[in-house]
Amino acid sequence: MEEQQQEERTPTQRALPGLLIAGSLGGIGLVMVSLLSLAPPPVDDGSGKPLAAPQGAPSTLEMSNAGAFILPPTVGPGGKNVPLTPARLDAPPPLAAVPVVPSIPKAKAKTGKTAPKPTRIKIPKIKVNAPIGAVTVSKKGVLGTPPLSKPNQTGWYKGSPVPGETGPAIVNGHVSTRSGPAVFDRLRELAKGDQIYVYRSDGKVTRFTVSGIEQASKNSFPTKRVYGNTSNSQLRLITCGGVYNKTTHHYTDNIVVYATLSKKKG
Numbered sequence: 001m002e003e004q005q006q007e008e009r010t011p012t013q014r015a016l017p018g019l020l021i022a023g024s025l026g027g028i029g030l031v032m033v034s035l036l037s038l039a040p041p042p043v044d045d046g047s048g049k050p051l052a053a054p055q056g057a058p059s060t061l062e063m064s065n066a067g068a069f070i071l072p073p074t075v076g077p078g079g080k081n082v083p084l085t086p087a088r089l090d091a092p093p094p095l096a097a098v099p100v101v102p103s104i105p106k107a108k109a110k111t112g113k114t115a116p117k118p119t120r121i122k123i124p125k126i127k128v129n130a131p132i133g134a135v136t137v138s139k140k141g142v143l144g145t146p147p148l149s150k151p152n153q154t155g156w157y158k159g160s161p162v163p164g165e166t167g168p169a170i171v172n173g174h175v176s177t178r179s180g181p182a183v184f185d186r187l188r189e190l191a192k193g194d195q196i197y198v199y200r201s202d203g204k205v206t207r208f209t210v211s212g213i214e215q216a217s218k219n220s221f222p223t224k225r226v227y228g229n230t231s232n233s234q235l236r237l238i239t240c241g242g243v244y245n246k247t248t249h250h251y252t253d254n255i256v257v258y259a260t261l262s263k264k265k266g
Helices: 003-008 011-018 033-038 060-066 223-227
Strands: 118-123 128-135 154-157 167-172 195-200 205-217 233-245 250-265
Touching: 118 167, 167 223, 195 233, 195 250, 205 233, 223 233
Parallel strands: 128 154, 167 233
Antiparallel strands: 118 128, 118 195, 154 167, 195 205, 205 250, 233 250
């Protein structure tokens, strides 16, 4: 971030340099590698840890640019039968699909009053109707994920804005657990123009409209695009994608959905 923006940073932006996305739950509850072929669907590792490539090895980004495939300068719209691809790391968030509405002013702290928080998320297209819990960042900079024992629960990063306020609100969720598909199993099906509803504890309801979606390697996670400052209210939904590595118990990629506030009430 530029120096002139320093005072305006949210907790999300202040956490950016050391922020890693989940990855800490990947191996919990899995059977031995030799039995994985007989096991139920693997447990994902949350919303993706941007692991560095081994020393001396090219990153996924470098490998992509070295061949015929060149990363596009913008995040794609997604859609039926459209492969999800990553955008260049310096690409901005996708432009809003529909006119945006002003953000909900941040609630002022009052003695005895509890700050508003998101409580439920609904995504009609993929039949998601799930509670929202809270997740935090560990001392090592790892973002937590919802409990594996609650596969239908999503997690709002408490260091990000409350959905509806200015900035990127972050919500993550598992794609699978040992018992089968989890809350964001169908997240990759979303496309530009689809709607997401987030309900808040203060009675306000926010509607976000998807502006784009990408599948990015965890070796080159688009941290700035996901967590960087925005001038309006935006939402990021994150889960795992790509190939499941039976050795590391991690998926190779992340699915990231970008959406912008398009309606509010309450």
